[in-house]
Amino acid sequence: MQSALESTLDIQKIRQDFPILDQEVNGRPLVYFDNAATNQKPLPVIHALTRYYEGYNANIHRGIHHLAEQATAAFEASRRAVQAFLNAKHWQEIIFTYGTTDGINLVAQTYGRRFLKEGDEIIISTMEHHSNIVPWQMLCEEKGCVLKVIPVDDNGELLIDEYEKLLSEKTKFVSCVHVSNSLGTINPVKTIIDKAHAVGAVVLIDGAQASSHLELDVQALDADFYVLSAHKLYGPTGMGVLYGKKDILDAMPPYRGGGEMIKEVTFAKTTYNDLPYKFEAGTPNIADVIAVKTALEYMAGLGKENIAAHENDLLQYATEQLSELNGLRIIGQAKHKIGVISFVLDGIHHQDTGVILDQQGIAVRTGHHCTQPLMQRFGIAGTTRASFAVYNTREEVDRLVQGLHRVQKMML
Template structure:
């Protein structure tokens, strides 16, 4: 396979790839759930705790100033990663789920009323379904759902029919975590804006594979998690257009999100701090910059091209397996491969592959309505990252043949 990347050197950057599982060297194909972390990210986390562990924004001593500087440098780095107009429009969260809930519980509560409509899609993660259901139950909004075709692509004609003068928000996944489908989000945003609606994009899966430019997309909100981009868990960001964030009430109360507190009245802080109550996840925020630096060093276009070649190779190879059916064959996809095998439960497939040292994801992938659409209970999902190889895919195919011999 032709690539400008030195895959052997990249694999050396990820210590966990040397782990042995059931006597076999780990083959990690669960990257859509979380990516592994390169050494420089691990070193950044331990380096914070070893050398400048202190709370931020509140102290004038050396450690506090060093920690604050590193923390805010990550914010600027993430601003550049998204091409956001300003660092103040980058809110630190605990992940994509937290970012979506922030919008639902602040923008949604303040600006959506009974009879207003929220549009999502059939392929949404539960994190982009449940918060809107909760909002609709609370304030009487109406939830509408964009259908998909058999290939796992949005039916855009049906989406246009769903848009009305009552549509106030469209919240859709940029890339499906289950199918790998890349949605036509620029078209979705343009049509929503023409109808007077705002748009939130769930970028959890897209952020590690695609270039993200929130100004070019013209989305109103964009949420993502750093652990999908070779960064730490428990840390994410929400981008929001300044005028919207300014108009939204705070999500949590406490330290940092205030300017002045009396028993009679509290004055809230400016952006981004009014949405960042309490001591944040400092070490992981600091380490996030190093994850993005690592991706930039390799080059996201080169990463995406290599991952796409892995997906194509695996897609062709799995078709050797009798009774195997790929779920989700959109024309535009990232490196996700979901499938079912006739007569074999997905969980059994995962267990037998694990016995061979191969980590895949099985189940509904937090997309139960999507499973219902395809009339299945779940899939086996293999998802590839830059440190994976053709040799690993060959082991995976051998493993599936073994599963088929044992259970088919």
Template sequence: METASAIFNTLPVSEIRSQFPLLQRTINNKPIVYLDNAATTQKPWAVINALRDFYVNTNANIHRGIHTLAEEATTAYEATRLAVQSFIGAAAPEEIIFTRGTTESINLVANTWGKQNIHEGDEILISAMEHHSNIVPWQILCAEKKAVLKVVPVNDAGELIMEEFEKLLSPKTKLVAITYVSNSLGTINPISDIITMAHNVGALVLVDGAQATVHLNIQVQQLNCDFYAFSGHKIYGPTGVGVLYGKKALLESMPVFMGGGEMIKEVSFEKTTYAVLPYKYEAGTPNIADTVALKAAIDFMQQTGIEKIQAHENALLAYATDKMLQIDDLRIYGTAQNKTGVISFLVKNIHPQDMGVLLDNQAIAVRTGHHCTQPLMHRFGIPGTVRASFAMYNTFEEVDALVKGIEKSIKMLL
């Protein structure tokens, strides 16, 4: 606990919490303990105010207007693109495509690069811990193209079995689509090794960064991934906005995703030519206000300090793991040596939904169910788990409240 306290003191958590208005709420006359951050994070005043300010002072459509509001809106929108480029270390702003989130980003790649480059007999490699959004698009593509979807298994600790990954790689492997951090288990995959090994057989790599971007310092050029996807609402930003990063040459070579306004250069009834990157993939009026507010979330994280956030969350994880393992009959699923602030657990024969309801009655918000990873739950022979996930604003006192809440719920259920 001494180490945890020392790290805790490097992050001004009380000051940080004061900037998140929802954390001041009470439920059932109790202060809320919000531990559902892997599903979505709460939003600081900086993000909320940026969203309000856009609609109050700037609201206009972008890119197509010459009046002052349109130019101001366009400048604000494109400022977010530059912020994202810097945040994840992309080489150029045109490598940043705005989408509705990780799911749309993955589907964009599947429906453009995938349809263009995957052929009968080709193989796509994913892992057993993937979110449904990184399974279903590839299943659809493989069924259409008569390609083969292969799955890297995980061990009992919830870690990829890298020897099996190496065996599955072959010249037939055209794409490896892999999560950086498991949303169910918290496992941090050895993504640099995966990318290198995949490239060695000529395969491209798409990284699902939905859970990684909020916890780790992401530098896509250093990783050398070909595609990287994440969602704004996981990094303290608004819902409905996300990012697809792709290497410029790849994005330029890919066909368009959706047709409409903005993504065109010239249109006639005989022929349409398309806009340059990144607008080629941003058809129609985008989610302007939320994209503008995403910059405020990125600024907030960077000003707080990614390394400090990570250290605090790791301290919370270590503290919570130690405390929860002292509870009789509690089993944690996901015990990888390298993981982020996620604890998925079950207690004896208590259904996760029952545990979740009783914790909610105590104003403790956790996630229950299969977490959109049904194949992973089948791997462990369980219907789902209770998942507590930590963020920069969580405290050791909230961990204590969770432990007491679990113990109280056990007494009521057993």
């Protein structure tokens, strides 16, 4: 069955932009439902990478020859593209990192070390990815800060009333995921930010899962920091973004030492570069930074609202179809979700489910999804997770349902 949205977007034509999808796995056409881990890359992004290496590969910023100037211009054009994508006020507020995890660690090790002290409280949520838990635990151990956690209800929604109770004059930092990678829950981050600001706390939002699904406006959110990864935006791996308000970034010490992040070095003293370069030490991931602009242009060409509507159509259809399977329980049924479905099958280990689906050419993610505390909250070891992107179809959802019938037939 083809939905109206699929017809409007011409999904079959879009799929031709993703050559990796045109293959068989174990003798069956590939169904790729592991998009929350990383989505596939369209040909324009792949070509942007090869054009750089074939045509103007050079180090950036300091060279005066033609290739260096061409590479520098393309690199900085990506910064401006990300600024527009996030609606940041200043281009200097866009820091290129190696991914969401790197961005969170940068903030924890610079802002956290400089401004947090013993007894200060940091708030995170139960549904955080490990990358938004461990850096804060490390900081608390080092500085003597106290880590507090927002609980979630049985639907996988944050208990905002409980969050309000955690806030106090001791709260100095709040770090929360915009969208849960395990459950697909869309969190009320504007409310979270406003309530944190009311007690004088600074807020970081982990936008790794939100960035390709939701319209983003860091000024409207009033986020102090926002982090994301390019590889979940149809872009390359190993490249991410840290947005930070300019006055806060200016007050933070550098994260790494080396080239590019300096103005002048002597054996007596080093003076540091201006934003954003003081946080971008060493030769950066030039090709991947350049290609992320192409990825953003590709999404804009399709229409981000159209992508989101298509994925929501798949989510609703998949939820209906999977709910009819006896013994299947969906974990996380928030009112507001992106195209992620986590589920368990009674009497069947999630890893066995994943293996048998792979034998049928269906790629899903199994395990705790780097959210072990969240799994513990629901009393499970892990889930099977299907996550959708613009190139997925209802027919592929039907393949998943058929595959799960086979899993149950083999295992029960």
